[in-house]
Amino acid sequence: MGSLHTASVVDSRDRPPGRAELALYGIYEISKILCGPGSLPDVLTGTLQVLHSFLDMANGVIALLDEAGEPETVVSAALDREGARLYFKALPEKVVGQLVVTEMPVVVENVTRDPAFAECDRSLWGKGQNVAFIGVPIRDRSRVIGAIAIDRAWANLADMRTDEDVRFLKMAANLIGQTARLHRLVMRDRERMLEDQRRIEKEREDLAAQLRRGGAPAIVGQSPALRDVLEKVQLVARSQSPVLLRGESGTGKELFAHAIHECSPRRTGPFIKLNCAALPESVLESELFGHEKGAFTGAMTQRKGRFELADNGTLFLDEIGEISAAFQAKLLRVLQEGEFERVGGTRTLKVNVRIVSATNRNLEEAVAKSAFRADLYYRLSVVPIHLPPLRDRRGDIPLLAEEFLRRFNADNKTRISFSPAALKVMQECYFPGNVRELENCVRRAATLVRGDTIIDKDFACRNDGCLSSVLWRGTQVQQPQLPVVPAPAVPVAAPVAPAEACEGEATCPSAATCRVPRAGTRSEYEQLLEAMEKSGWVQAKAARLLNQTPRQIGYALRKHGIPIKKF
Incomplete structure (x- = not known):
């Protein structure tokens, strides 16, 4: 029994494959071609060659249609591209x-006897032959995107198995529809990427051209200092x-850093930025160097x-002067050696x-006080x-104001303009606060304006609402003062000595509270006010600037009667 069973198995393997097995093998060969590399016309031509060998057809085309129903891609195994297009157009x-x-x-079954093919060019089907035609639609989901059309010559109609050929x-056709859809998606994404690349290159070229002319799209101004x-x-x-x-807060350091990157040979690489003052030291180390899995909780x-x-790009480190001494040493190694380890x-x-x-x-000054490493500073x-601060480029103020107002109008769909008095x-x-404060001033005035034109009375400084105009008022324009909140009671100090008497602390009767600068120096009042403005009225940051404690800064503010500016 065992030997008989083995023989039957051998006999079944030696049998020639049937129609179903041949169809399955043909679909396998077609799937390999459609999944392989190459353009869509090439893989469709390879598919037709497989169909030609399995169906013994005379001619055949695969046609893909565009949105209007016109042939977009037509290929044939036996004809060239032009011949395949003429064949498809000749179909009724x-x-x-x-x-x-x-x-x-x-x-x-026979195109020579079918009325639909009566007006077709008979030379396409040969002379004195019986020719059968089979057409199958190609679908992408629920929409027909093309067709497979083949013809076969036959001598005996009984030998035709149209049902099996149609299946x-x-x-x-189902495999071709999925392949055509994927190719079109890939081509659409490729076109989008090429368009984005062309747009980015155009922006870079425009930026480089603007810089060569002395300006940049995001850096508005024509003053000599800016040039x-x-x-x-x-x-x-x-x-x-x-x-x-270097520069005061609000002068646009990030914009200039980005301009340096875009005009450098590294412009094709990444531009990465990080504000060092916004993160504590533990988080800052992970942000800059990265970390391994399980290096710390979370x-x-x-x-x-x-x-x-x-890597291969530019790293912009803002507020670099705020990092701690311990982290300065870690950063120095990266700058010197160009190497580091992730946290953990x-x-x-x-x-x-x-x-x-x-x-x-x-x-x-920080290096002189040992608050900042000298070797890192030199690196x-x-x-x-x-x-330059905005006060050194006053000619750029109208240009900047107009640009900020244009952005405001674009964001809010308004048509507000400046009057000459407002400018x-x-x-x-x-x-x-330099350019940042100017932008806030423009947006505040544009938000509160009652008409379509901003006049001089629409600004906060004309309505007792701008603290900067009080703290930084000049001698030429006297601004109205804001009500000052009474400070806590402190011991009454001695009267302020006249300027000619303030030559030193030894001769000044009230050196601790004197606002008159001594020879070659600035008064404590001026130093304190400047530190508070630079630090954004954060007492802890001002204390670091003056190398004092926050408690000393708070006492000095009360001593000089300086109201705290709150945002």
Whole structure:
């Protein structure tokens, strides 16, 4: 029994494959071609070659239609591209319309006797032959996107198995429909990516051209001070040297850092930015260097730091003067060696990053007081660039104000404009917050204006609402003062000595509270007021600037009767 069973198995394997097995093998070969590399016309041509070998057809085409129903891609195994297109166009419109509208196969046993093919070019089907035609729609989900059309010559109609051929072509058409859909999605995404790349390149070219002319799209102004800075930006952008941007808060350090990156050879790489003052030291280390999974509580996965993300690009470190002494040593190693380890990791990583840093602190004074490492300072300040405050480029105020108002109108769909008196008011203001304060001033006036034109009375400084105009009022324009909140009671100090008597603390009867500057120095009042403005009226930051404690700053504010500015 065992030997008989083995023999039967051998006999079944040696049998020639049946029609179903051949169809399955053909679909397998077609799927390999459709899933392989190549353009859509190439894979469709390969599919037709498989169909030609399995169906013994004379001619055949695969046609994909566009949204209007016109042939978009037509290929053939036996004809060239032009011949395949002529073959498909020669098919009767009634037959093609039936395929598209009814979404059902069309079978014609003999095209020479069918009325629909009466007006077709008979040379397409040969002479003196009986030719059968089979058409199958190609669908993408619920929509017909094309058709497979083949013809076969036959001598005996009984030898034709149209039902089996139609089933085989329908399976092939389903695979072709899915492949065509995927190719179109890929082509659409590719076109979108190319369009985005062209747009980005155009923006970079425009930015470089603007910088060569002395301006940039996001850096508005034509003043000599700004032109000098932009010329220096263009020069330093060509090198790989670290850049330190110096200047008061609100002068646009991030915009200039981005301009340096976009005009440099690294413009194709990433531009990564980080505000060092916004994070505590433990989080700052993870943000810059990254961490391994399980390095600390909450580190569920491995994470790349900003240095890794900025590899072959530019890393912008804002408020670099606020980092602690311990973290300064960790940062110095990366700048010197270009290598680091992730938090909780042991593998040394190497990166190629250009550093652009920014600060509004006096780093030289911090180095002299040992509050900032001298070796780190020299690493960061290879090319220092001082950004001018807005008071040194007053000619740019109207241009900046118009730009901010244009953005406000675009965001809020309004058509507000400035009157000449309004522009004059802004040009006379001191703007200790620089460009950032100017933008806030424009938006506040545009929000509260009752008409379509901003006049001089619409500004907060004309309505006793601008604290900056009180603290920084000049001698030429006397602004109305705001009501001052009474300070806590403190011991009455001695009268302020006249200026000619304030030559030193030894001769000043009230040196602790005197607001008159002594020879070659600034008064304590002026130093305190300047530190509070630079720190955004945060007493802890002002204390670091003056190398004092927050309690000393609070006592000095009460002593001089300076009201706390709240935002």
